[in-house]
Amino acid sequence: MSSDSKDVSLSIIVPVHKVQGYLRQCMESILEPGIPNLEVIAIDDCSPDACGLILDEFAERDSRVRVRHLTENVGLGQARNIGLDMATGDYVWFFDSDDHATEGAVRAILDRLAETRPDVLMFDYARSYWNGRVKRSIINHLFREPPAPDVFTLAERPSVLEMMMTSWNRAIRREFLVNLGLRFSSGYYEDVNVTYPILMAAERISLLDRVCYIYRQRRRGAITKTxxxxxxxxxxxxxxxxxxxxxxxxxxxxxxxxxxxxxxxxxxxxxxxxxxxxxxxxxxxxxxxxxxxxxxxxxxxxxxxxxxxxxxxxxxxxxxxxxxxxxxxxxxxxxxxxxxxxxxRKLQKRGVVRSKQLAKERYYYQMRLRMPIEENLAVFAAYWYRGYACNPAAIYEKVRELAPHIRCVWVVKASGRKDMPEGVEYVVSGSAEYYRTIAAAKYFVNNVNFPDHVVKRPGQVHLETQHGTPLKKMGLDQMEYPVGANDMDFKALIERSDRWDFLISSNPLSSEAWERGFPCHYEMLEIGYPRNDKLVRATEKDRVRARADLGIPEGRTAILYAPTHRDYQRRYSPMFDIGRVVEQLGDDHVLLLRAHYFYKLKDMAADMGWPEDRVIDVSTHPSVEDLSIASDALLTDYSSVMFDYANLGKPIVIYANDWETYRLTRGVNFDITEFPPGVVARTEPELVDAFVSRAAWGDAATKNLEAFRARFCPWDDGNAAERAVRRVFLGEKLPPVAVPAEAASIGPSASGAS
Incomplete structure (x- = not known):
């Protein structure tokens, strides 16, 4: 920053309401380091989500941030007026909280203000679309044609009046604005009665031919789309x-x-x-x-x-x-x-039939779609029809208890039939009964998206549960990480997600990630994960029974090893020498090996020649919840199982030997090595030592686990499935969810993660 620019101060005023998915990026973009003559005034306009807590977090770690919490929602215009009254800077910049500044924009604006000392400084912007496209304003030529002097009046350059009439593409001299007596109005288009008049009254206008502002074109929630x-x-x-x-x-x-x-x-x-x-x-x-x-x-x-x-x-x-x-x-x-x-017509042709049999099935499905919906029929599925599992299974069991009038039918692949629990009704995907069921059902519950051929009829209700807390980037957030995206069709992904009526969030971090990654029209159910009810309610009797079922020898420390999938690897490859680690752990330890379900493994332990009593391959076990209850500790890397396992209060060891590679190729929402649920090991010797020395059970690890659990398990109280059933199947309203301060004190940028 030039020496002159330090003599000019800037107040950035940010009204905030229901933008928790975008707020961190907004605040990080304007809080450029090394700029002491900056103040950010954030007005929490009685936001019903975690925005207020997020703002407090920023204020706690950056003295340049001032937060005002309003007790009632006053709207964008009045919130800006409140911020203006609080501002102390020479200039004010009104910033929308779902947008963000470009890198170096704040510094460039301050430099230009110091050079020209205008009443109004205009700068350029670009539109950012949900599909990843970024396009500079179509009137950007007005900054250059004809060449502008450093300062001028509107009479000398009337084309400035043709620029975007918003308040966020200009910095205004605060005293000039206050003396004019202009205030933002209530209602829509609240800034035009300020942005136009200041140009007419200004004696000194200046331009900065630079994209300083990214205007987010949201799929939902924007005024222009309402x-x-x-x-x-x-x-x-x-x-x-x-x-x-x-x-x-x-x-x-x-x-x-x-x-x-x-x-x-x-x-x-x-x-x-x-x-x-x-x-x-x-x-x-x-x-x-x-x-x-x-x-x-x-x-x-x-x-x-x-x-x-x-x-x-x-x-x-x-x-x-x-x-x-x-x-x-x-x-x-x-x-x-x-x-x-x-x-x-394009939608009708999607999924072109590849055989006469498939054409016949789809024709039958189209015929069944003309039949009435069965109000008490529900379809359940998990992991692309792999079988009975996860949040849908927990909700299914609670539906049977609280809404016995609902007939529940699972959809499974033919290969999954043998693993279906006794007494659970199911249909095989692709069968005539499958098409009849999905055509007639009122309710649909899944932890992934249903296939494209599933038509959502008016009156049908889709509940998307998801299947993990997103440490890694998900949905549209993956667009910046081509390795993780793996040629994903994001348009098709969003069209599938548009079918959701309800989306379950396990914690505040998930709520932020889902809003960004899946900007669709659904009701967010911030209720915790139904599958974790079992973990929260687990007893010693459950533990003993689960260990007996797995054949874990008495007195052994059972370590559940559950690594995640790595997009940059073609096939499963352990991150450490399992045989050598097991040998070093000693006879009093046993490893429960749980490979990610993306890998088609049958009995890796036997294939590798590891001792059967020391390594138990549980990759095909139907319930990771039972495995968690049976174990004494968890060893993982970046798998979302850690967020669920934390509810048990048992030790967790993170093996992060390739963290930088994973972070750069897959994208993450926070740095697990800075906010771990226990011990972090980066080498094989450190991994062994975490268990042999009992550091995983030590005071430091316990303190980390308690903080992690407070942040990421605030709603896991054993009643999540009941809340889901009451809201979706019984139509009851749920009380507002209280977000603990600890749960909002961590975010994507807390560690500088991209």
Missing amino acids: AGAKHFDAFAQYDRIFAFMDQRGPEADQFRPLMFDRTIWHLLVILERGDRVHPSENERFFAEMSKTYNRYKPAGHVPPDDKPGLADKHRAIERNDFKAWERLNAPKLTTKAKKGTKKV
Whole structure:
């Protein structure tokens, strides 16, 4: 930072509400290190999720952060006003909490402010789309054409008025803004009555031809994608702008023609996008637009003709001729309809039949889809139809108890039939009975997505349970890690996830990751993992029985070894010499080997010649919960089993010999080596020592486990399955979930993880 820039201070004001999945990235992007003349004022606008706790975490570790917690939701505009009243910087920058700054942006803005000392500094932005595409603003040429002086007025460069009218693409001199008496309004489009007037009043405007801001185009939750009557707020906002111009008199009259055209342009955008105003309200919106047109039309105004049909639209608006506007938009609407038809046909053709038998099955399925839904029929599945397991199994058992009127049917592959528990009804995937069942069922429960051919009918309810806490990146977060993504079709993934009505979160970290990775329209059930109910309620009797079933010799320390899948490996390869480690552990230890289910292993222990009484291969055991209960300690690397196992309060050892490789190739949400659930070993000797020296049972390891459990098991109280059944199957409302402060005190950026 230049010496002059240290004389200029900047306050970044961040209103926050229901953005827990994006907030950490936002805060990290603006809290550039080495900039003491920066303050970040975060306004927790009574956010119902973990945002307030996340903000407190940042404030605790960075003195530049000030947090204000509001007791009621006041909306974006009023939250900005509160932040402005708290600000002490020479300049203010209003920042949306689901967006983020580019690297070095804060420093570059401060440097430019010091160089030019403007009333308003404008800088460029880029749009970031959910599919990973990033596109610079389409008006970025306005920063360069024609070349701009260091400072100027709007009269000298009126094209600045054509830039995006938001508050986040400009830094404003605080005293200048306060003296103007401008305040953000309530409702939608709350910033236009500030962003336009400051340009008209500024004596010194400056530009920074640099992308400083990334504007996130969210799939859900954004104002521009929420249709409703609130979009009528735009008329009052523009009334305020013209009232401001009236107050300034002749000084502002020169800007009326351009401001008028910008107003009508924006109102047409709101009306014609199709996702903001309900079609039934189009005519009423058009009538209000006509009133605005005739109220503020400048004398001698000539309708713009830079786009085909625009001048005709202006004339239709002036006459309040809604039918004429509809005719002018008919070609666009027809094109949309054609695209919609093509999309339907494309969806119908997805999964092209590869055999006459499959075609026959799918035809039968289409026929069954015409039959009524059976209100008391539920379909359960887990791990791509592998069998009875995980969260769906725990929910199934609770449905049988609390909602016995529901008929529950599992879907399994033909190879999984032999492992289905006695008395559990099931159908084999691909059979006629399978298609009849999935066509008729009311409820669908799975820990992964159902196949693409499963059609979600109106009235059907999908509960997605997931099957682990996401230490690794999941969903759309994987796009930055091509090794982990492995040519994944993210568009298809999101379309499958759009079927979810409910999504279970095991802890606050999961809630953040699911919101980012799966931005779909579902209700987040922050209830803990149903499969962990068994662990929380486990007794010594359960432990003795589980050990007997596995044949664990009396008096041996049983270590459950459950490594994760590594995307950068083609086949399973142990990270250490299992035979040598078992030998060094001694006769009083036994290793329960649980290879990841992605690997088709039958009896690796026998194949490798390891002693049968020292290494028990449990890779095909149906219940990892029973294995956890039977064991005395867990040895893993980056598997999500650690989050479940922590509920048992038993030692956990993390073998992180390839952490850097895994982190860079798969992507992670936090650094497990900095926030471990026990002992971290990076070499084979350290691994052996953790057990032989009993360090895994020591005070330091116990303290780590307690902190880990507080963060990642806050909702695992033995009643998660019941909460899921009551909400989904019985339609009961669940009480709000309290998020312990410890559970929100760790995040993706806490360790600098990408």
